Amino acid sequence: MIRAEAADMPDDGIRKTPDRLRRRASRLLSQLTMRSDRLITEGLAQADARNWHYAVLASLQEFGPASQAELSRRSGIYRSDMVGVLNELAERDLVDRAPDPDDRRRNVITISSRGRRHLCRLDKVLDDLHDNLLAPLSPAERDQFVHLLTRLLDHHTRGS
DSSP states (O other): OOOHHHHHSOTTOOOOSOHHHHTOHHHHHHHHHHHHHHHHHHHHHHTTOOHHHHHHHHHHHHHOOEEHHHHHHHHTOOHHHHHHHHHHHHHTTSEEEEEETTEEEEEEEEEOHHHHHHHHHHHHHHHHHHHHHTTTSOHHHHHHHHHHHHHHHHHHHTTO
């Protein structure tokens, strides 16, 4: 398989991707997603974090304490993976787990004060990474781009 970077821009700087591919939104989104994922994954790793850590902490901060199942629904993290993510966060004292008073079989997860501070640091890391990712766009274009992506995603995830 040819790597995307090699196919799009060879060493001589001449674009080799056919125009009909460069006009396909699905391909452009896919190519940008690969680059975005790499940038974000590497940037968060330097901050000793992962995408999933951020998703859980952000969910807890915005919506409050939740069960593991609820966190899975909110964040899009598979239930089978959620336990591992919560174990990592709990080991770092970023979340607290306590038995649910209404159902002792469940745990309620709460963001800790250390978790809130860590989330603020991760917000700054992600702001810088997104500035890098969206560097060619003006602030107004960035807002419009995010708005359009949100509309598309909302449209395609309704009823999911």
